[in-house]
Amino acid sequence: MTVKLYWEDAHLTRFTARVTESWPQGAHRIIALDQSAFYPTGGGQPCDTGSINAARVIDVEMADDGRILHRLDSDDSFSVGEEVTCEVDWRRRREMLQQHTGQHILSQAFFRLFGAETKGFRITDRTTEIDLTLEAQPDEIERAIERAEELANGVVFDNREIRVHMVTTEEAAALPLRKESFITDCVRVIEIADYDWSPCGGTHAERTGEVGLIAVRGWERAKKMTRVHFLCGVRALDDYREASRSVDAIARKFSVGREEAESSVTRLLDENKRLSRRARELAGIVAKVEAHELIEAAEPVGGTRIILRIFEDRDVEELKLLAHRLVDGDNVVALLASKEGGTARLVFARSANLSADMNALMRTACERLGGRGGGKPDFAQGGGPKVSELDVALGEVGTTI
Ligand SMILES: [Zn+2]
Numbered sequence: 001m002t003v004k005l006y007w008e009d010a011h012l013t014r015f016t017a018r019v020t021e022s023w024p025q026g027a028h029r030i031i032a033l034d035q036s037a038f039y040p041t042g043g044g045q046p047c048d049t050g051s052i053n054a055a056r057v058i059d060v061e062m063a064d065d066g067r068i069l070h071r072l073d074s075d076d077s078f079s080v081g082e083e084v085t086c087e088v089d090w091r092r093r094r095e096m097l098q099q100h101t102g103q104h105i106l107s108q109a110f111f112r113l114f115g116a117e118t119k120g121f122r123i124t125d126r127t128t129e130i131d132l133t134l135e136a137q138p139d140e141i142e143r144a145i146e147r148a149e150e151l152a153n154g155v156v157f158d159n160r161e162i163r164v165h166m167v168t169t170e171e172a173a174a175l176p177l178r179k180e181s182f183i184t185d186c187v188r189v190i191e192i193a194d195y196d197w198s199p200c201g202g203t204h205a206e207r208t209g210e211v212g213l214i215a216v217r218g219w220e221r222a223k224k225m226t227r228v229h230f231l232c233g234v235r236a237l238d239d240y241r242e243a244s245r246s247v248d249a250i251a252r253k254f255s256v257g258r259e260e261a262e263s264s265v266t267r268l269l270d271e272n273k274r275l276s277r278r279a280r281e282l283a284g285i286v287a288k289v290e291a292h293e294l295i296e297a298a299e300p301v302g303g304t305r306i307i308l309r310i311f312e313d314r315d316v317e318e319l320k321l322l323a324h325r326l327v328d329g330d331n332v333v334a335l336l337a338s339k340e341g342g343t344a345r346l347v348f349a350r351s352a353n354l355s356a357d358m359n360a361l362m363r364t365a366c367e368r369l370g371g372r373g374g375g376k377p378d379f380a381q382g383g384g385p386k387v388s389e390l391d392v393a394l395g396e397v398g399t400t401i
Helices: 090-114 138-158 169-173 234-254 258-297 316-326 358-368 387-399
Strands: 014-025 028-033 050-052 055-062 068-072 083-088 118-123 128-132 162-168 186-192 196-199 214-222 225-232 305-311 332-338 344-350 372-375 379-384
Touching: 090 118, 090 128, 090 138, 090 186, 090 196, 090 214, 090 225, 090 234, 118 225, 138 214, 138 225, 162 169, 169 186, 214 234, 225 234, 234 258, 258 305, 258 316, 305 316, 305 387, 316 332, 316 344, 316 379, 332 387, 344 358, 344 387, 358 372, 358 379, 358 387
Parallel strands: 305 332
Antiparallel strands: 014 028, 014 083, 028 068, 050 055, 050 083, 055 068, 118 128, 128 225, 162 186, 186 196, 214 225, 332 344, 344 379, 372 379
């Protein structure tokens, strides 16, 4: 078994140790030491990184027999018995220690206030998650989270002492532990003064102030529990900066203070809805007028007016609107196209009193355009990538009516 130096001192980053095993694995090397301050992945917390001599430690795992195995990014050879100089990346350790200790504090807050137990815990790349036995309506959960966040941060601001106890299972049974321990011989208990007792093998702060701000990012229902996402310390600071930059950028666009950013966006969205509604109304009127002019200008052939038009950049909705207005009356066939976005788009329609098959015509035209299309006998739409064939395709279709 490797001696766990991180159990004795979570702030120890430089240490020396002796190599007890060393073997190559692909392009990497795995080495075991007699003692290690590198925390191995486990208990919801990712491992430490750092260096052993000149080699980078990229992964650390605990073997079933208690050996801590360090994966190095190179195949530098190490001999058994050799003394090595090790360094744990402190920035990463502190980041993990803050999230992990913050979890103890926040979990106890949910337990104290609502009797909600923490059934799952994991630190991910961006946030930390806890799965709570907390069931309520969404607005009640929001309020519960606010209260737990308030209590947890109060504990941080108190800067309470955090103590580590190694106790026997009998001694552990007498402690007000927050969760059951599965360790049978000896139990490591983390005490947050006058607040929380939890069995845990992780790395913790020395005082609650070291955790920094505990900020809940959001929550969701998962596995029939409430999953709360939160950030502590450096992560909370990074997130605050990002959120601050974002809201400032929005406020600047409206030339208002950040307090007014949200109401400015709401006003803009309302205005946008109103304008969209008005634009639709006006488009309807314009389509009617345009349809009237196109019909007037078209020469009837055998009593039928064929309106054939290729527009540069109208979207399909505009084409459809115009086509419908064109065929509102009798004896009109509308063959409309657009080159919007480098693609040929087609809408064919005919008056109800005519019998030409728009679906069949559309299929013929789309074939030439290298695309697909279809619809009903009186209305069809389609398109294709061969924009240069558009004139020919429409011309051909027009002559068959
Ligand atoms: Zn812990």
